Amino acid sequence: MNNIYENEMKIEFLSKSNNEAFARIAVASFVAQLDPTLEEIADIKTAVSEAVTNSIIHGYEEKLGVVKVVCKIIKNEVFIEISDTGKGIENIEIAKQPLYTTKANLERSGMGFTIMESFMDEVEVESVLGLGTKVTMKKKIKSNCKEKDFAMSLRGEE
């Protein structure tokens, strides 16, 4: 018997910037089943928006490609994987630094990875030049009813 709560969803969409709102709202709706606080939902939406924006404007630049978002729930933890098959990141450590941007002329702030790292518990970036980039993020939802319910059921409470 598997008592651990698990769920998963996957979406793919074209690298058009008006899909950014769709991506963050879709992830937020999926995560809603964990009963997160408004703040947790807002943090996740912002982090997803940053990662998807990166794929669209840096990964694919002017070209059209597909952005893939996989969202998994395991117990009270959310794992979000956002990937593209765009141009890749040459140096991930430099790209992650606050205020670093390759597109300052477009008024980019260079805050994308900094926001992801401070709004999520863990952020991992894998990238191969010419093949694409994958960002994996994890966040624990603290206000979790299912865990409380589960603990109560173990103790035989209602």
Place this chain on the structure above:
Amino acid sequence: MEIDYKKEDKQLTFKINEDIDECCVQKIRRKLDNEIERYMPKEIIFDFSDVSFMDSAGIGLLIGRYKLATMLGGKVKISNINTTIRKIFEMSGILRIMPEIKNTNKEVQYE
């Protein structure tokens, strides 16, 4: 209309009524710059009461408008930011160049 504005005594107040992300930031930027260049304000106030979502594209937008305002001899202030947007503001250090003003009258009449 996604942006309302109000002019008063060389003060220009903008109220943006939509999510600020990469998708819409260029459109917002054009509208703001049109009004700023036409009116040449001494003070620009961004009223965030109707912005429920903003990501780093918004930081880029604000820093760009700050540069423009400074070039024209003006200042930029912000008001009515929600908790999540405040976190982004604090993280970016933007409140040091654009102070927050409290108690902006939400009943102001926008043009």
